[in-house]
Amino acid sequence: MDLTKAISKTLATTPERQQEADADWEVVKKVQAGDVAAFDKLILKYRERVYSIIYNLCANREDAADLTQCTFIKAFQSINRFQGQASFFTWLYRIAVNATLTHLRKNRLRTFFSFEKITEEDKSSEIIEALTDRTGADRETFVKELQEKLNEALQKLSINHRMVVTLFEIDGLSHNEIAEIMNCSVGTVRSRLHYAKQLLQAELQSYLR
Amino acid sequence: MSDHRSNPPSRVTLEDLLRLKRAERPPPEFWSEFERELRQKQLAALVERRSWWHELAATYGKSGWLRLPVGATAVLALSFLSLRYYSRPGGEPQLMAGGRPANHAVTLAVAKPQDNAKPLATAPAAREPAPEAPASASSVHSTALASEVPPAASGQVSAVVPWLGDVLENRAGTSELTPSARTFAVNLATVAVIEPGLVDALARPRGFEERAMPAARPRHTAEVLPTAAAVTEPRRARLLASLGSAGVYTAEPSVPEHAKRSVNRYLAQDGWDRSFSRLEAEGDHLSIKF
Numbered sequence: 442m443d444l445t446k447a448i449s450k451t452l453a454t455t456p457e458r459q460q461e462a463d464a465d466w467e468v469v470k471k472v473q474a475g476d477v478a479a480f481d482k483l484i485l486k487y488r489e490r491v492y493s494i495i496y497n498l499c500a501n502r503e504d505a506a507d508l509t510q511c512t513f514i515k516a517f518q519s520i521n522r523f524q525g526q527a528s529f530f531t532w533l534y535r536i537a538v539n540a541t542l543t544h545l546r547k548n549r550l551r552t553f554f555s556f557e558k559i560t561e562e563d564k565s566s567e568i569i570e571a572l573t574d575r576t577g578a579d580r581e582t583f584v585k586e587l588q589e590k591l592n593e594a595l596q597k598l599s600i601n602h603r604m605v606v607t608l609f610e611i612d613g614l615s616h617n618e619i620a621e622i623m624n625c626s627v628g629t630v631r632s633r634l635h636y637a638k639q640l641l642q643a644e645l646q647s648y649l650r
Numbered sequence: 651m652s653d654h655r656s657n658p659p660s661r662v663t664l665e666d667l668l669r670l671k672r673a674e675r676p677p678p679e680f681w682s683e684f685e686r687e688l689r690q691k692q693l694a695a696l697v698e699r700r701s702w703w704h705e706l707a708a709t710y711g712k713s714g715w716l717r718l719p720v721g722a723t724a725v726l727a728l729s730f731l732s733l734r735y736y737s738r739p740g741g742e743p744q745l746m747a748g749g750r751p752a753n754h755a756v757t758l759a760v761a762k763p764q765d766n767a768k769p770l771a772t773a774p775a776a777r778e779p780a781p782e783a784p785a786s787a788s789s790v791h792s793t794a795l796a797s798e799v800p801p802a803a804s805g806q807v808s809a810v811v812p813w814l815g816d817v818l819e820n821r822a823g824t825s826e827l828t829p830s831a832r833t834f835a836v837n838l839a840t841v842a843v844i845e846p847g848l849v850d851a852l853a854r855p856r857g858f859e860e861r862a863m864p865a866a867r868p869r870h871t872a873e874v875l876p877t878a879a880a881v882t883e884p885r886r887a888r889l890l891a892s893l894g895s896a897g898v899y900t901a902e903p904s905v906p907e908h909a910k911r912s913v914n915r916y917l918a919q920d921g922w923d924r925s926f927s928r929l930e931a932e933g934d935h936l937s938i939k940f
Contacts, residue, residue, distance in 0.1 A: 484688070488681070489675070492676070493672070493675075496674070497674075506687070510684070510688045510691050511691075513688060517695075556674060557674040558674070558677075568662060568666045568669065568670060569670070572662060588670075591668075591671060610671075611672050641668075648662060648667060649662060649663065649664060
């Protein structure tokens with residue numbers, strides 16, 4: 442069973458990911474050997490991705506910043522326990538996800554949203570353009586409203602469903618990687634993703650034409 | 651940019667909307683602040699002391715080859731201790747029967763009541779572990795010790811701790827006592843010989859004992875009445891006057907002569923036992939109401 446899992450994982454891992462994992466493992470070995478400064482490379486490499494996951498899960502920029510810092514501190518404290526069986530980023534994501542889950546469960550009743558501004562790049566700009574052209578609304582007001590609606594819809598999902606959507610659609614991880622991070626089967630990931638998308642579709646119907 | 655605007659997507663999908671979330675990014679200045687805070691937190695984490703169980707778990711987790719032998723040893727030790735504890739009659743631990751506590755009693759024998767220079771047996775010598783002494787020898791020794799307690803002292807001891815007094819009077823049973831009880835008895839006996847006043851002081855009820863067990867002390871009318879009279883002054887005066895004229899109000903709990911006579915007369919009559927209505931037991935008193 443483990444062998445099948447390992448083979449499917451190897452097949453599912455793209456060469457870029459594999460290269461990335463190997464490079465990370467080299468850095469981790471340096472840190473484990475006592476070169477503490479090498480850990481900064483890992484922080485610089487992953488801080489935005491880790492922040493993005495946490496931010497999309499809790500929809501609060503201050504909490505996301507705190508939790509990202511905590512994630513790196515925890516990773517640094519337990520770097521000696523990292524054996525290289527999984528890739529470093531999967532291990533780091535797992536720490537981040539667990540920290541966020543703990544935080545969300547603790548503060549279930551306290552929800553304050555604070556959003557980052559949407560950085561308008563090619564793709565996002567196109568989408569916003571298409572939506573504003575259709576509605577004829579003021580661009581800035583429309584973007585703000587859309588952002589709020591999107592976050593509201595995501596917050597209506599359960600933590601597990603939100604996590605699957607965030608990791609797959611926003612961070613672009615594969616089903617296998619998500620399954621490894623969330624410690625569940627690929628089938629579960631797929632079904633959760635399907636269900637979450639159905640719910641989101643219903644919530645954001647007015648924008649999807 | 652103008653090319654993109656000229657060809658906007660005809661249909662916006664859910665994936666497109668979610669892609670907008672990717673574009674929610676913090677400004678560059680956010681990361682300099684982030685870096686500074688992270689450094690501070692890293693330093694704080696270095697200074698912060700981790701709990702001992704974290705250290706233990708980390709050490710135990712690291713040394714994987716140790717897990718099986720350490721776990722097995724722990725289970726064996728626990729089973730052995732449980733078996734040893736529960737196999738004894740009454741579940742009394744081994745330590746109470748032999749070994750050190752028994753030696754403790756033997757050491758007490760050195761501080762005999764006759765020896766005024768060494769008044770108390772709880773001297774430091776008693777705490778020192780005595781050289782190996784077999785449990786049987788020590789119990790014989792402590793029996794002999796108990797027999798040395800003077801009878802007068804045992805009377806005083808019984809005033810302080812009734813059950814110990816009984817035990818001292820019935821000396822044959824002393825060896826069946828626990829070492830701590832023997833120690834207690836011998837110490838009290840020593841104190842009774844050296845400082846008789848102290849034992850009297852100990853025997854007097856005080857503090858909690860006095861408050862919690864009022865039935866144990868004799869009731870004096872003189873103590874009760876003023877308390878009751880304090881409620882209303884006229885009532886107090888009336889009660890005191892009536893009791894004074896009847897000769898009932900005395901400072902001592904003695905029964906007046908005329909009351910004794912009337913009780914004797916009453917008891918001499920036939921069928922007196924049919925006339926009493928209530929039998930009341932309160933503390934150490936038994937009262938019959940006619």
